[in-house]
Amino acid sequence: MDSKILNFYAFNSAKYEVKKDKWNDVNLEIYYHKGHEYNLDRMMSGMKASLDYNSKNFSPYQHKQARIIEFPRTSGTFAQSFPNTIPFSEGVGFIADVDDTEKGGVDYPFAITVHEIAHQWWAHQVIGADVLGATMLSESLSEYVSLKVLEHQHGKDKMRKFLKKSLDDYLTQRTFEKKREKSLMYNDGQGYIRYQKGSLVFYALSDYIGENVLNDALKQYVKKVQFQDAPYTTSIDMVNHIKAVTPDSLQYAINDMFETITLYENRIKEVTSTALDNGKYQLDIEFEVSKYRNDEKGKKFYGDTLSYKTEAMRKPIYSVPLADYIDIGIFTEEEDGEGENKEIELYLKKHKITEINNKISIIVNQEPIEVGVDPYNKLIDTNSNDNRRRL
Ligand SMILES: [Zn+2]
Structure with a gap:
């Protein structure tokens, strides 16, 4: 090895075909079973995208090569990242029939590859102590990188x-x-x-x-x-x-x-859209924002200040005290030229929210068809289906 590694490695042996490519000076190789060529290009571009993102944002890649090695799904359907070597089940990428990603399919051979390469940083450069929370340093970060790479590829609105x-x-x-x-x-x-x-x-x-x-x-x-x-x-x-x-x-x-374990209960309550004389549209939006906490047994609570409890008693629903920034979004649709409707963002802005019940008015330039509070589901929300309302 070119640098110090964990005492953690895999042995794979089979009659392999090899697909080769390069990323800067790094040799990229996919060892695969003949006939399983379907997604090699998706996986190769996943390797490059992840090497790019992690090296640009965090630190240089530490090896001279990166290798994906296929194994049969009779041994499992997972992939695992060892130093510069990633055993990868045929069942999580090689034989996948990826649906049209424009129509809602997820290119998981690509996404899993990005995740596994990210572990070269998040597990092999940053090595967590064997204590509570250790997997945040490895799995959460590798999955974060995968989401960011998807965002850069598909655009924020597809997330x-x-x-x-x-x-x-x-x-x-x-x-x-x-x-x-x-x-x-x-x-x-x-x-x-x-x-x-x-x-x-x-x-x-x-x-x-x-x-x-x-x-x-x-x-x-x-x-x-x-x-x-x-x-x-x-x-x-x-x-x-x-x-x-x-x-x-x-x-x-x-x-x-x-x-803490904090969950929101955000929802749109009422929306009216009024066409104005100048061709614009005024939206009057009523929405609720509230959040609660769970203890480790799943018991609900709302924070601990007495003054707030008294305040909360007067309200139909309770919340942990709020001084939160929440996205409000307004959308329309346009035909994309191929008979499909494409969502267009007319307005997206974070509003500072201090009350459970809120009422705002926003003017937009085009006729809107949908309104949302935290419309992209960035926050952990008990029911994400009531965050948007069609007009
Ligand atoms: Zn992982």
């Missing part, structure tokens, strides 16, 4: 399907928890926390504080801890780096996302 899937999977799988659910930064390693919640949280944070701001903080963190010997780094160190670059007005989000 809802990925975010909503992660959100719905998180919400469903946590209901089967038998032991306890802890916050992201102290999680016990459950998949629904480290993958689904973790990727949603880092994605939302990149939107709230800015992708460059978040990635620069992570870059400083990588620089500090990469290729460390024991004692290894923990999630506390990473979260402290993130806190340091987060403005005071958004520190609440760090508490909600990393330190």
Whole structure:
């Protein structure tokens, strides 16, 4: 090896065909079973996209090659990242029949490849101590990179399907928890926390504080801890780096996302659209914003200040005290020339919300057809289906 590695490696042996390519000076190779050529190009472009994103944002790649090696699905349907070597099941990419991604299909051979390559940083450069929250440093970050690469490829407006899937999977799988659910930064390693919640949280944070701001903080963190010997780094160190670059007005989000289990209940209540004389449209939107916390057994609570309790008693629903920034979006549709309707954003802005019940008026230039509160499902919301309302 060209640099120090973990005592962690795989042996794969078979009669392989090899597809070769290059990324800068790095040799890229996919070892595959003859006849399984379907998605080699998707996987090769996933390797390049991930090497690009991670090296640009965090630190240089540490090896002279990167290799994907196919294995039969009789041995499992997963991929795993060892130093510069990624055993990859035929069942999670090689024989996939990827649906048309423009019509809602997910190119998972590409997305999984991006995730596994990201582990060369997030597991092999940053090595977490074997304590609570360790998988936030590896799995959540690799999945975050996968979402960001998809965003750069498809555009922000296409992210809802990925975010909503992660959100719905998180919400469903946590209901089967038998032991306890802890916050992201102290999680016990459950998949629904480290993958689904973790990727949603880092994605939302990149939107709230800015992708460059978040990635620069992570870059400083990588620089500090990469290729460390024991004692290894923990999630506390990473979260402290993130806190340091987060403005005071958004520190609440760090508490909600990393330190507690916080869920929103945001919904559109009423919308009216009025055509104005000048050709514009006025939207009067009524919406609710509230959030609650869960303890590790799933018991609901709303914060701990007495004064708030009294205030909350007068209201139909309760909330943890709010000073939150929430996206309000207004959309229309246009025909894309191929008979498909394409969503167009007329308005998207974060509003500071301090009350559960809200009423705002916004004027847009075109006739709107849909309105939403947190319309892209960036936040963890118990019911994401009532965040949008068609007019
Ligand atoms: Zn992983």
